[in-house]
Amino acid sequence: MDSVELFFTAVGACVILHCGLKVLTVLKVLFPKVWYPVPSGYFTSMGEWAVVTGASDGIGRAYAIELSKHGMNVAIISRSQEKLNKTAVEIGETTGKRVKVIVADFTKDDVYENIAQNLQDLNIGILGKLYLSVFFFSVQRGVLIQNSETSELQIGRINMVINCNVKAMMKMCTIVLPIMERRRKGIILNVSSGLAQIPCPTFSLYTASKVCVNRFSQALQAEYKQKGITIQAVAPFGVSTLLSGYQSPNMFTFTTDQFVRTSLTYVRSGDKTNGSIRHTILGWILDTIPFQLFYSSKLQDRFTEFVKLRVQHMNL
Secondary structure: OOHHHHHHHHHHHHHHHHHHHHHHHHHHHHOHHHHOOOOOOOOHHHOOEEEEEOOOOHHHHHHHHHHHHOOOEEEEEEOOHHHHHHHHHHHHHHHOOOEEEEEOOOOOOOOHHHHHHHHOOOOEEEEEEOOOOOHHHHHHHHHHOHHHOOHHHHHHHHHHHHHHHHHHHHHHHHHHHHHHHHHOOEEEEEEOOHHHHOOOOOOHHHHHHHHHHHHHHHHHHHHHHHHOEEEEEEOOOEEOOOOOOOOOOEOOEEOHHHHHHHHHHHOOOOOEEOOOHHHHHHHHHHHOOOHHHHHOHHHHHHHHHHHHHHHHHHOO
């Protein structure tokens, strides 16, 4: 066999191997219960309690309810006492599980000592963290009308997003990870966004914070995997929440309950997941689009109009 024939044979083998791996990836996404089975009692085997932040509304609330249905007591954390109390009552009435309510505003710096004190005696198996909220829209509104706002106000909004989406994630991990490490088991789910995988003009600060969620979670998983702890970034696209202006569910937009149920079937699938078959496919499609298209002025104008409509719709 001459060198040219050997070269093309090697190239062909690499192509076949690459295609085979792609097919295997698709099969794993399509049949998570086969490739990543979650045994009955898996979540409660991690510990008695699940800690869920952002649990007063949206995806966080759905995680708290769903984990309680899996038999876990839940400690729910958010800044709204009234909404947390409603969630606690619903969980108690529907599942009979215990609920611990902790009020904390993650845009502030002085909340973590109180959270740590409230959690120190709990046998924590799962930490689910959602940091999102209306601050995303506040910042976008500041960008849209930045000429009429002071730089101090804009900096304040930037700090709120960073504190809420980045700092809070890291601080909560420092509180919970030592507990899990001592017991050599536990699950941490950091809710990111599918938009973090593409350049997204107009959504720049929000998506940048979610890129941090992805990379931090993946790096932390590499550090703690051998200690029996699962750390996963969950990066959905369309979910009907405040962020999407409660968009009506469709092929690529889930209700919060639907998304949380399907995302938990991927909890053993690795350090990052889109949480559903449809969102994973949407991510693959976006990966094929040249980044230059996202920088076009026409697309940016459309994003800007979209944000304006959402802000007006929500009366923010």
